[in-house]
Amino acid sequence: MSDAWWKEAVIYQIYPSSFLDTNRDGWGDIRGITSKLDYLSNLGIDIIWVSPMYKSPQADMGYDISDYKAIDPIYGTNEDIDTLVSELKRRDMKLMMDLVVNHTSEEHAWFLESRSSSSNPKRDWYIWRDPKRDADGKPQPPNNWSQILGSANSAWTYDEKTDQYYLSLFTPEQPDLNWENPHVRAAVHDVMRFWLDKGACGYRMDVINLISKDQRFPDASPSLGPDRKYHPGSKYYVNGPRMHEFLQEIKHEVLEKYGAVTVGEMPGVSDVDEILRTVKSGTGELSMIFIFDIVDIDNVPGKTRMTLQDWSVKDLRRIVSKWQKVMIEKDGWNSVFLENHDNPRSVSRYTDDSDEYRTYGATLLALMQTTLNGTLYVYQGEELGMRNFPKSWDPLKDYKDIESINFWKKSLDLYGDDPKELARQRKVLEKKARDHARTPMQWNTGPNAGFADEGVEPWMRVNDDYREVNAEKQVSDASDGLSVWQFWQRGLANRKMHKDVFTYGDFEDVGADSEEVFAYVRTGKESGKWLVVLNFSGKEVEWEMPKGMEVQGWMAGNYTKGKPDKSLKGSVALHPWEGVLGKMI
Numbered sequence: 336m337s338d339a340w341w342k343e344a345v346i347y348q349i350y351p352s353s354f355l356d357t358n359r360d361g362w363g364d365i366r367g368i369t370s371k372l373d374y375l376s377n378l379g380i381d382i383i384w385v386s387p388m389y390k391s392p393q394a395d396m397g398y399d400i401s402d403y404k405a406i407d408p409i410y411g412t413n414e415d416i417d418t419l420v421s422e423l424k425r426r427d428m429k430l431m432m433d434l435v436v437n438h439t440s441e442e443h444a445w446f447l448e449s450r451s452s453s454s455n456p457k458r459d460w461y462i463w464r465d466p467k468r469d470a471d472g473k474p475q476p477p478n479n480w481s482q483i484l485g486s487a488n489s490a491w492t493y494d495e496k497t498d499q500y501y502l503s504l505f506t507p508e509q510p511d512l513n514w515e516n517p518h519v520r521a522a523v524h525d526v527m528r529f530w531l532d533k534g535a536c537g538y539r540m541d542v543i544n545l546i547s548k549d550q551r552f553p554d555a556s557p558s559l560g561p562d563r564k565y566h567p568g569s570k571y572y573v574n575g576p577r578m579h580e581f582l583q584e585i586k587h588e589v590l591e592k593y594g595a596v597t598v599g600e601m602p603g604v605s606d607v608d609e610i611l612r613t614v615k616s617g618t619g620e621l622s623m624i625f626i627f628d629i630v631d632i633d634n635v636p637g638k639t640r641m642t643l644q645d646w647s648v649k650d651l652r653r654i655v656s657k658w659q660k661v662m663i664e665k666d667g668w669n670s671v672f673l674e675n676h677d678n679p680r681s682v683s684r685y686t687d688d689s690d691e692y693r694t695y696g697a698t699l700l701a702l703m704q705t706t707l708n709g710t711l712y713v714y715q716g717e718e719l720g721m722r723n724f725p726k727s728w729d730p731l732k733d734y735k736d737i738e739s740i741n742f743w744k745k746s747l748d749l750y751g752d753d754p755k756e757l758a759r760q761r762k763v764l765e766k767k768a769r770d771h772a773r774t775p776m777q778w779n780t781g782p783n784a785g786f787a788d789e790g791v792e793p794w795m796r797v798n799d800d801y802r803e804v805n806a807e808k809q810v811s812d813a814s815d816g817l818s819v820w821q822f823w824q825r826g827l828a829n830r831k832m833h834k835d836v837f838t839y840g841d842f843e844d845v846g847a848d849s850e851e852v853f854a855y856v857r858t859g860k861e862s863g864k865w866l867v868v869l870n871f872s873g874k875e876v877e878w879e880m881p882k883g884m885e886v887q888g889w890m891a892g893n894y895t896k897g898k899p900d901k902s903l904k905g906s907v908a909l910h911p912w913e914g915v916l917g918k919m920i
Contacts, residue, residue, distance in 0.1 A: 336616075336663065336666060336839055337616060338839065341382075341536075341537070341596040341622060341710060342668065342709075342710055342838060342839070343381075343710075343831065343834055343838050344381040344382050344429075344596075344710060345379055345380050345381050345382070345710075345711050345712075345713065345827055345830075345831075346380070346381070346382040346383070346384050346431065346598075346710060346711065346712045346713070347375055347378075347380040347382070347383050347384070347712075347713050347714075347715065348383075348384045348385075348386065348539075348675060348676070348712060348713070348714045348715060349368055349383055349384070349385045349386065349715050350363075350386050350676045350714075350715060350772070350773060351363050351364070351365070351368065351385055351386060351388050351397075351410055352396065352397075352409075352410075352773070352794055352795075353715070353773050353774065353775045353776055353786070353794075353795065354367055354368055354371070354715060354776050354786075355367025355368065355370065355371060355776060355778070355785075355786060356786055356787040356788075356791065356793070357370065359787065359788055359791050360409065360791070361787055361791050361792050361793045361794045362409045362410070362794050363410075363775075363776075363786070364409070364410050364411050364415075365388065365406070365410050365411035365412075365415040365416060365418075365419055366411060366415060366418075368383070368385065368419060369415075369418060369419045369422050372422055372423065372426055372428065373426075374806065374810075375428070376426045376428060377810075377824070378713075378718060378820070378823060378824055378827065379823075379824055379827030379828055379831070380428065380713070381427075381428055381429065382428065382429045382430070382431050382536065382596075383423070383428065383429075383430060383431065384431035384432075384433065384539050384712075385430070385431070385432065385433065386433050386676055387400060387433045387435055387541075388406050388407060388410040388411075388416075389401075389402060389403055389404075389405065389406065389407060389435075390402035390405045390406070390407045390408075391407055391440055392440055392441075392442050392508065393407075393409075394440070394506055394508035394509065394737065395484070395505060395506055395508070395509060395737055396676075396736070396737075396773075398435050398505075398509070398541065399438070399439070399440035399441070399442075399506070399508050399509045400435055400439055400440050400443065401439070401440040401442040401443045401444075402443070402444075403526040403529075404526065404529050413533075416430075416533060417533065417534075420533065420534035420535075421534075424534070429535075429536035430534065430535050430536060431535065431536055431537050431538065431539055431596065431598075432530045432535045432537075432538055432539075433538070433539050433541060434526075434527065434538040434539065434540045434541060434543075435541040436512060436523045436526070436540075436541070436543075436546070437504070437511060437512065437541065437542045437543070437545045437546050438503070438504070438505060438509040438510055438511045438512060439509070439510060439512060440508060440509065441507070441508045441509070441510055445457055445460050445461075445522075446460075446461060446510050448460075449461045449463075449501075449510075450494055450496070450497065450501070452497065453497045453499065459513055459516050460512065460513055460516055460518065460519050461501050461502070461510050461511065461512060461513055462501060462502035462510075462511050462512075462513050462548070463494075463497075463499045463500070463501050464477040464491070464499060464500055464501075464502070464552065465477065465498075465499055465500075466493065466498070466499065466500055474493055474498065474500070476489040476490075476491035476493075476500055476565075477491055477500055477552055478491075478552050478553065478554045478555070478568065479554045479555055479557075479564065479565050479566055479568075480504075480552075480554075480555055480565065480566070480567070480568030480571075481555075481559070481563075481565035481566050481567055481568070482503070482504065482505065482506065482565070482741075483504050483505050483567075484505050484506055484737050484738045484741060485506070485737075485738070485741030485742075485745070486559065486563075486565065486567070486639050486745070487563075487565070487741070487745040487748075488565065488741070489564075489565050490502060490503060490504050490565070490568065491503065492507040492510070502548070504545065504572070506737060511545075511548075512546070514546045514547060514577070514581055515550070515577070520581065520584060523585075524584075524585065524588050524589050527585070527589045527590075528589060528593075531589070531593045531595060535595075536595065536596055537590075537593075537595035537596035537597050537598075537622070538595065538597050538598075539597075539598050539600065540597060540598065540599045540600060540621070541600050542600055542601075542602065543582070543599045543600060543601060543621075544573055544574045544575075544578055544599065544600075544601035544602070544603070544604060545572050545573060545575070546575070546578060546581055547572070547574075547575030547576055547577040547578040547580075547581060548571060548572045548575050549571035549572065549575060549576060551571075552571065553571060554568075555567060555568040555569075555570065555571070556570075558637055558638075559638070559639075567639070569603050573602070573603040573604055574601070574603075574604050574609055579612060579613070579620065582613070582620035582621065583620055585620065586620045586621075596622050597621040597622045597623075598621065598622060598623050598624060598625060598670055598710075599613065599621045599623075599624040599625070600624070600625050601613070601624045601625065601626075602627055603627075605626070605628060607661055607665075610624065610626065610667070611661070611665055611667050614662075614667045614668050615665065615666060615667050616666045616667070616668070617666075619667070622668060622710075623667075623668045623669065623670045623709070623710055624670065625670050625672065625675075626658055626669070626670070628654045628657075628658070629651070629654055629655070629673065630673070630675075630678050632646045632650055632651065632654065633645070633646050633684070633766075633767075640767065641738070641742050641763050641764070641767055642763060642767075643762065643763050643766060643767065647850070648849065648850060648851060648852065648853055648871045648872070649847075649850070651685075651853055651871065652844060652847065652853045655703075655707065655844075655853070655855075656842070656844040656855070659707060659708050659842040659855075660842060662708065662709065663708055663841060663842055668709060668710070669707070669708055669709025669710070670709055670710055670712060671704050671707045671708075671709040671710065671711045671712065672704070672711075672712035672714070673685065673700055673704060673717070674713075674714035674717045674772060675712070675714050675772065676714070676769065676772050676773060677769050677772070678767075678769065678772060679723050679766065679767055679768065679769070679771040679772060680716075680717075680721055680722045680723050680771050680772060681697075681700050681717065682696045682697040682700065682720050682721075682722050683722045683723035683766075683771070684723075684766070685700060685871070686699060686700065686871070686912055687873050687911070687912060688722040688723065690803075692873065692911060692912050693720055693722060693804075694720060694816075694818070694819055694893075695893055695894065695910075695911065695912040695913065696720070696912045697717075697719075697720030697819045697822075698720075698817070698819055698822040698893035698914070699869055699870070699871070699893055699912045699913070699914040701718075701819070701822055701823050701826050701893075702822075702826060702867065702869065702891075702892075702893060702914040702916060703853070703867070703869055703914065705823075705826035705827060705829065705830045705837065706826075706830070706837050706857060706865070706867045706916065707837070707842075708837070708838065708839070708840065708842055708857075709838075711827075711830070713823070714772065715776055716772075716776055716777065718819065718820050718823040719777060719804055719805065719806060719809055719819055719820055720804065720819035721774075721777060721798065721804060722771075722798070722800070722804070723765070723766075723771040724770070724771060724774055724796070724798045724799065725799055726765045728796070730743045730761070730764060731743070733770075733796050734764070734768060734770045735770055735773070735794070735795050736768065736769045736770045736773065738768075738769055739764060739768045739769065739770055742760075742763075742764060742768075743760075743764060746760035746761075746764075770795070773795060774795055774796065774797060774798045775787070775793050775795060775797045775798075776806075777797070777798065777800075777801040777804055777805040777806065778805060778806050778807060779805050779806065779807040779808075780801070780802045780805060780807070780808070783797055784797045784798075784801035784805060785805070785806075785807070806820065809821065815895075815896060816894070816895065816896055817893075817896050822893060825891070826891075829891070829916075833859060833862045833865070835859035835860050835861045835862050836857045836858065836859030836862045836863075836865055837857055837859075837865075839859065839860075840857045840858050840859040840860075840862075841857070841858040842855060842856075842857060843855060843856045843858070845866075845881050845884070846878065846879070846880075846881060849878065850872075851870055851871060851872035851874070851876045851878075852868060852869065852870050852871070852872075852876060852878045852909065853869045853871055854866065854867060854868045854869065854878070855867050856919065863918070863919065864918075864919035865890075865916060865917065865918055865919060866884070866886055866916070866917040866918075866919050867914070867915075867916055867917075868907060868909065868914065868915050868916075868917070869914045870909040870910070870911065870912060870913045870914065871912075872911065872912075873911045873912065874911055875908070875909070875910060875911065876908075876909045877906045877907070877908055877909075878906070878907045878909055879905070879906055879907075880902075880904055880905060880906070880907060884904065884919070885903055885904040885919070885920050886901075886903045886904065886917035886918065886919055886920070887903070887917070887918045887919060887920045888903070888917065888918055889901045889903075889915050889916070889917045890916050890917060890918050891915070891916045892913065892914060892915040892916065893912075893913060893914050893915075894910055894913050899915050901915060901917075903917075
C-alpha cells in the first residue's frame with residue numbers, strides 16, 4: 336500500500352449556508368469560512384470540502400447549479416474564493432470543491448437553450464424522450480421511474496412547448512445531463528480545470544455513478560408495491576454501462592494532469608469488484624468513494640432512504656470489518672465517515688444523544704473513526720457532538736429540505752386519516768431527515784448561537800441546545816474530562832503521530848460474538864499493535880479479551896482525560912458508550 340498526502344489528510348466538510356454569516360443576510364458565506372480557518376487548523380484539519388457555492392436558484396440547496404464558474408452572491412464572489420485559497424495555503428491547508436455534474440439547474444444557460452426548441456443544438460445536452468399516451472391521449476412519462484427526492488413523483492418532467500419529457504431524477508428543477516454527448520463531457524472537463532486552476536486540490540463528485548443511463552430506459556420493477564405508480568429505476572442508472580469509460584476519460588483528461596484528489600459519492604453500489612474497479616490503486620478512476628453501508632444501516636432493504644429498521648453491533652462490525660479488510664488486502668482506499676449534509680447527526684443515530692450520554696456517545700464515535708484505515712472526513716458540528724433537533728419541531732414550518740417536504744406531503748396525503756401510520760411516518764422524519772445536519776453551526780451562547788448577528792433571522796432555525804453545545808465552550812473546557820472537540824483534537828493528533836497504524840496499518844476484528852462491543856486490532860510497521868474496544872450499548876459491560884491477548888497499557892479513553900485504569904487482560908469493565916484505546920504487548 337503506497338503512501339499519499341491525501342490518504343493522511345483529515346477532510347472537514349462545510350455546509351456553507353449553515354457555517355457562519357458575516358453579512359447579516361441569514362446565510363453563511365465564504366468570508367465566514369475564511370474567518371474560522373484557525374479554528375479548523377487547531378482542530379487538526381488539512382482540507383476543507385465546501386458543499387456547492389456556485390450560482391443557483393437553491394431548489395436543492397445549491398445542488399441545482401445555474402453557472403458552474405460563478406459563486407452565488409449569497410455566498411460571496413469568485414474573489415472571495417481566491418482569498419480563501421490564499422489563507423488556506425498560509426496554514427498549509429487545501430480546498431476541495433463539490434462537483435455536481437449529473438444534472439444542472441433548469442435555469443442553467445445550457446438547459447434554457449436545450450428546452451427552447453427540439454431543434455436547438457443543445458437539445459441533446461439533456462435527456463429528452465417522447466411521452467407515452469393514456470386512453471384519452473394525454474401525455475404520460477416515458478417510463479415508471481420515481482423521483483429520488485420524492486418517490487411519489489415521476490423522474491420525468493413534461494415540457495408542454497416541445498411535447499417531450501426530460502429526465503430529472505432528483506427534482507423537476509434539476510434536469511439530468513446527457514453524458515452520451517461528447518460535448519457535454521468536454522464542458523464538464525472545462526469546468527473542472529477552471530477551479531483546479533484557481534487553486535482547488537480536487538473534488539467531491541456528487542452522485543457521480545448516476546451519469547451513465549441504460550439508453551433503453553425500461554420500466555422499473557414495482558418494488559414499492561402495486562398501489563404505487565412510480566418506482567426506483569436505480570437498476571438502470573446506478574453504475575451504468577458507460578460510467579467507467581466516462582470516469583477514465585475524466586482521469587486522463589483532467590485529474591492526472593493536476594494530481595487532484597477525488598472522492599465519489601456513489602450511492603446504491605456495494606459490490607466489491609465494482610467498487611475496486613473505481614478506487615484500486617493505479618488503475619481506478621478516483622482516489623476513493625463514499626461507501627454508504629453504515630449510513631444505510633437503518634434503511635429497509637430495497638426501499639427508499641426514508642425508512643427505518645433496527646440494527647445491531649454485529650451489523651456495524653460486519654460492515655466496518657468488510658471494507659477495512661477489502662481495501663487493505665486488495666489495494667483500494669477507504670473514506671471514513673459517519674456524517675454529511677445528507678444524513679442525520681451520528682450521535683443521535685448510532686448512540687444516545689441524551690444530556691447524560693451525548694458526550695460519551697459522540698466521543699465513542701470519534702474514537703472509532705480516528706482509528707480506522709482510510710481518509711477521514713469530519714462534518715461541521717460533528718466535532719462538537721451536535722445532535723438532531725427536538726421532535727417538537729414542526730414539519731411544516733421548521734423543516735426546510737426538499738426531501739423532507741416531499742416526504743411529509745406524501746405522508747399526509749396517504750395517511751392523513753390514519754393517525755397510527757402517520758405517527759410512524761413522523762418518527763421516520765424525526766430520525767432520518769437531512770435537515771438535522773443543516774441547522775446553523777453552534778459557535779457560542781450568543782444570539783443565533785454566534786452563527787449570525789443579533790436581529791438577523793437565520794435561513795434555518797438554530798438547534799435549541801446551543802447554550803450547552805457550542806464551540807466556544809468546548810474549545811476552552813477545563814473540566815476533568817475532555818469535551819467532544821478536545822477529544823477529536825487529541826484523536827486526530829494521535830492518528831497523525833501513528834499514521835503507520837491508523838491510516839495504513841492492518842486491521843483485525845476480535846470478539847465477534849459480543850452483542851454490545853465492537854473491538855479490533857490495528858497493526859503498524861513501526862508503532863506495533865493497538866487494541867480499540869468500543870461499547871455500543873447504554874449499559875455496563877464486562878468484555879472478555881481473547882485468550883492470550885494482553886494490553887501493555889490503556890493509552891486513551893472517552894471517560895477520562897488521562898489514561899484509563901482498566902484490566903490489562905481478561906475481563907475489561909466498560910461503562911455505557913465507553914471506548915478505550917490500548918497499546919498491546
